[in-house]
Amino acid sequence: MKPGAPLVAASLLWAALGAGAFFFDGLALVWSACGLCLLLFIIGDAWALRFFTAPLSVRREVGPCLSVGTAAPVTLSITAGPGLTGQGKKPLPRRILLFDLYPRSMQCAAFPARLGLRRLKKGGELGFTYTITPFERGAWRFEGVEILLFSPLGLWRRKTRLPCGSAGRSYPDFKRMRAYAGSDLRGILERPGVKEIRRRGQGMEFQSLREYQKGDSVRAIDWRATGRRGKVIIRDYKEEQDQQVLLLLDAGYRLHRREEGRGVRRTQFDSALEAALLVGYTALKHGDSVGAGSFGNAERWLAPRKGRAAFPALMNGLYDLKSAPVPSSLFSGLENALSRLRRRTFIMLISNFREEDGESLSWILSRIQRRHLLLMVSLREQEAESLALQDMDSLDAALERAAAFSYLVSRRTLYKKWEHAGLLTLEASSSRLSASLINRYLEVKRSGRL
Numbered sequence: 001m002k003p004g005a006p007l008v009a010a011s012l013l014w015a016a017l018g019a020g021a022f023f024f025d026g027l028a029l030v031w032s033a034c035g036l037c038l039l040l041f042i043i044g045d046a047w048a049l050r051f052f053t054a055p056l057s058v059r060r061e062v063g064p065c066l067s068v069g070t071a072a073p074v075t076l077s078i079t080a081g082p083g084l085t086g087q088g089k090k091p092l093p094r095r096i097l098l099f100d101l102y103p104r105s106m107q108c109a110a111f112p113a114r115l116g117l118r119r120l121k122k123g124g125e126l127g128f129t130y131t132i133t134p135f136e137r138g139a140w141r142f143e144g145v146e147i148l149l150f151s152p153l154g155l156w157r158r159k160t161r162l163p164c165g166s167a168g169r170s171y172p173d174f175k176r177m178r179a180y181a182g183s184d185l186r187g188i189l190e191r192p193g194v195k196e197i198r199r200r201g202q203g204m205e206f207q208s209l210r211e212y213q214k215g216d217s218v219r220a221i222d223w224r225a226t227g228r229r230g231k232v233i234i235r236d237y238k239e240e241q242d243q244q245v246l247l248l249l250d251a252g253y254r255l256h257r258r259e260e261g262r263g264v265r266r267t268q269f270d271s272a273l274e275a276a277l278l279v280g281y282t283a284l285k286h287g288d289s290v291g292a293g294s295f296g297n298a299e300r301w302l303a304p305r306k307g308r309a310a311f312p313a314l315m316n317g318l319y320d321l322k323s324a325p326v327p328s329s330l331f332s333g334l335e336n337a338l339s340r341l342r343r344r345t346f347i348m349l350i351s352n353f354r355e356e357d358g359e360s361l362s363w364i365l366s367r368i369q370r371r372h373l374l375l376m377v378s379l380r381e382q383e384a385e386s387l388a389l390q391d392m393d394s395l396d397a398a399l400e401r402a403a404a405f406s407y408l409v410s411r412r413t414l415y416k417k418w419e420h421a422g423l424l425t426l427e428a429s430s431s432r433l434s435a436s437l438i439n440r441y442l443e444v445k446r447s448g449r450l
Contacts, residue, residue, distance in 0.1 A: 001046060007155040014038055042155055049151035049158055054080050054092050057162065058145045060100075062132075064168035066140075069176060071131040076100060076145065076164075078115075078126040092117050097148035097157075098128065105136035105170065112148070134170035137270075138320035142166040171319045172274055174281075208236045243346060243450045244289045244304050245441070247276040248337055250351035251321060252296025252328025255379065257352075259430055268379045269323035271430035272350045278434045279348070279441050280314050286445065290314060291345075293337055294321055296328030301340060330357060334364050341372065346450055348437065350377040355410040358417055365423065373449055375424040377437060378411070 003011075014034055021027035061075040080092060098113045110130035120126055134140070145162045209225055212232035225233035249255075255269040280290045284306060291304030292314060302317045330351060337347065347368070353376065368374050415425040424444070428436040444450065 001049065001156045001158045004150065004154050004157045006153065007042065010038055010155070041153060045151040045153040045155040049093070049149060049156050053149060056080060056092075056096075056147060058147075058164045060142060060145070060164050060166050062142070062166050062168070066134050066168060066170045067173035067176070068134050068137055068170050070173050071133045073129055074100070074102075074132050075127060075129045078117075078120065078128070080120045091152075092120055093149045094152060094154070095150050097150075099146045099148075100130075101143040101146060101161075102132055103140040103142065105138060105140055106132045106134045108132045137170055137172060137322070139169050140167070169319060171315060172277060174277070174315075209233050210236050243445070244341075244343055245280070245283045245291070246304065246337060246341065246345050246347045247280055247290070247292040248333060248347060248349045249273065249276060249292070249294045249318075249321070250296055250328050250330070250333065250349075251294045251298050251323045253323075253325045254296075254328060254352040255350075256323040256325050257381070266430075267323055268352070268430055271433050272377075272379065273318060273321060275434040275437050276348075276350065277315065277318065279437050281311055282438050283441060284310050284314075288445075292318060293333070293340075294318075295333035295336065297322065297324035297326050299336075301336075303340070304345070330361055331364055334361070334368065338364075338368065338371075344372055344450060346373045346375070346441075346444060348375045348377055348441075350379075350437075352381070353378045353411065353414060355414055358414045365418075365421070369422055373424070373444065375426060375440065375444075376415075376418055377426045377428075377433075378415075379433065380427055380429045 014031070017027065017031045017034060021031040057079050059077045059079075061077070063072055066072045076098070078098075095114060095116050098115055099111045100108075102108055108130065113128060113130070115126065115128060117126065142165060145164045147160055147162060149158045149160065151157065209222060210233070212221070212234050216234050220234045220236075222233045222235045225235075249269070249272055251269060255267065255272055257268050259266060259268060259271075276292065280292065283290045287306070289304040289306040290310060292300070292302045294300045298321055300317065300321065302314060305313060328351075330349070330353075334347075334349065365374070411427075415427065418425050424440070426436060426440055
């Protein structure tokens with residue numbers, strides 16, 4: 001127990017009275033009597049708080065799945081323990097100071113909350129509702145509730161912790177992600193499917209019979225139908241649209257750079273993860289199989305799946321994935337993905353590429369090209385671009401601008417080299433990554449390159 005404000009004030013007044021008694025003998029007896037009375041009140045009030053206060057119990061109601069950046073309601077229901085005054089039971093404290101031990105990954109401005117217990121004295125239940133906002137992805141847990149009890153006279157206060165555990169997960173806010181992507185994605189996520197691409201004489205699924213046209217392959221001729229109709233008939237096939245997409249995320253130092261976005265400081269990896277989830281949702285909506293993997297800070301592998309249950313599995317597999325300032329190997333990440341893939345796949349590798357990656361990845365990129373389609377996605381570095389455009393008002397500024405400009409030119413040269421070799425490349429800022437990545441996916445989908 002700790003002394004309350006009234007006890008401190010009473011003690012100071014008694015001390016002041018004692019100082020007066022030092023100069024005036026008539027106040028000595030009053031000072032002694034007041035001290036004895038104060039001591040009795042202090043002991044009695046502490047005794048009442050310690051042994052004659054009815055215990056309390058707390059129950060918490062909070063959703064198990066919360067969205068990052070979205071306020072969620074939390075309700076604490078407080079009830080009395082053994083009983084109430086007037087029934088031969090212990091009395092309740094006059095008031096309490098409540099503090100919910102919410103996770104560090106959440107923000108809340110509701111505590112400490114001062115509550116009166118009049119409703120409990122009537123045998124009811126005291127409810128306290130507040131809002132909490134998660135700002136980090138991942139699993140969370142409420143440890144309990146701390147209550148500060150005040151003695152009947154307010155001379156003492158006692159802190160107690162009540163067990164009230166709650167656990168759940170914080171996911172990326174998918175609705176906000178779609179809204180933040182802007183007008184570039186308007187209608188894309190709601191499309192029922194991509195327009196079917198038909199190629200004469202190719203594909204796996206039979207479409208129809210038709211007459212021969214100039215340019216058709218001889219191998220597509222249906223000789224039986226030609227004999228029956230007396231003219232050349234071609235078997236037309238529909239290109240198979242059930243494709244496979246792999247989202248490969250670099251969770252190392254390359255995407256751990258923090259940038260300002262949506263009013264908070266986020267890493268580039270947060271933007272990359274949200275873009276991956278959006279393009280995964282789009283691909284599943286268009287009938288493709290979607291898988292995901294990561295390397296660097298955490299190595300994960302989600303095998304490609306399709307159907308309604310695929311996106312919840314994708315979200316649950318990536319919701320708590322975070323980057324860290326640790327080394328990450330692009331070569332190892334691609335090699336691990338190649339060892340697991342059994343069919344031709346559209347691989348989207350999201351990282352931040354450097355000039356030296358051209359040589360270190362040259363051997364494995366040629367292997368990938370023979371079996372898969374690879375898109376190299378790199379996030380733009382706003383700092384380097386700002387330095388390359390700054391005014392040269394001093395020698396240091398001129399050197400910084402030259403270094404930044406040389407760095408950006410080397411990156412552009414690397415992308416052109418990859419494009420000349422037949423790879424797909426994409427460079428976008430964090431704010432434009434989702435829209436750019438989905439548009440590139442749809443472009444590849446329509447082109448039939450898979």
